[in-house]
Amino acid sequence: MPVPLQPPDKALIEKASEVYQRLLVAYGDHPLKPRREPMHELVSTMLSHRTTEREEQLAYDEMRRRFGTWEAVRDAPLEKLTEAIQKANYPEAKARNIQTVLQRIITERGEATIDFLQELPVEKAIEWLTDLPGVGIKTATLVLLFCFSKPVLPVDTHVHRISQRLGLIGPKVTAEKAHALLLALFPPDPPMLFNFHINMLRHGQKLCTWQDPRCEKCPLTDICNWYQENRA
Ligand code: SF4
Secondary structure, eight states: OOOOSSOOOHHHHHHHHHHHHHHHHHHOOOOOOOSSOHHHHHHHHHHTTTSOHHHHHHHHHHHHHHHOSHHHHHHSOHHHHHHHTTTSSSHHHHHHHHHHHHHHHHHHHSSSOOGGGGGSOHHHHHHHHHTSTTOOHHHHHHHHHHHHOOSOOOOOHHHHHHHHHHTSSOTTOOHHHHHHHHHTTSOSOHHHHHHHHHHHHHHHHHTSOSSSOOGGGOTTGGGOHHHHHHTO
């Protein structure tokens, strides 16, 4: 993961903490516990790219229903796997990547498991995951935080958009670069990073939507750059 060239200034760290606290009041405290086993999380997240949660779930369930085991998914004819996951966008590319990932994991580990990541230092685990085809920094950090409680911060489209509007990152910072920049604003505290991720996601779905943010209901207006520039 790229490292910020210099530490963030104190004011930005305080702002991130203020955002965190207000979102906690608005959307609650979410216990960090694995929601799915690591292989499931990895493959589901690969399926989720540019796909709704519902479609991702349908694609995953159909794949598991048709093939049963990870070995069978790996060995399925590409067109059959593509057909099974067609509810997800880009099914052929995803099917190809899933099979390559399974091939690599099973060959390397002797079985379809990524549980060994628990024992790896964070940087090494990120390096290993992002070396897999179809696995970027967002997928890697999501698997590491959600399944292994590692101190990383996944930046999805909501976290990215809201962080830009608030001014936690610059307007031109890419989602990929935002991973290191936002992480540097928080202590290495997995439950806190998890809460921030989940509550930014809720905020993005409920109020700070892409097209027309409902600022009139937002608890962050006085510290939001976008609001101050556009609606104050
Ligand atoms: S004030 Fe508006 S733009 Fe800023 S975070 Fe809240 S909803 Fe989003």
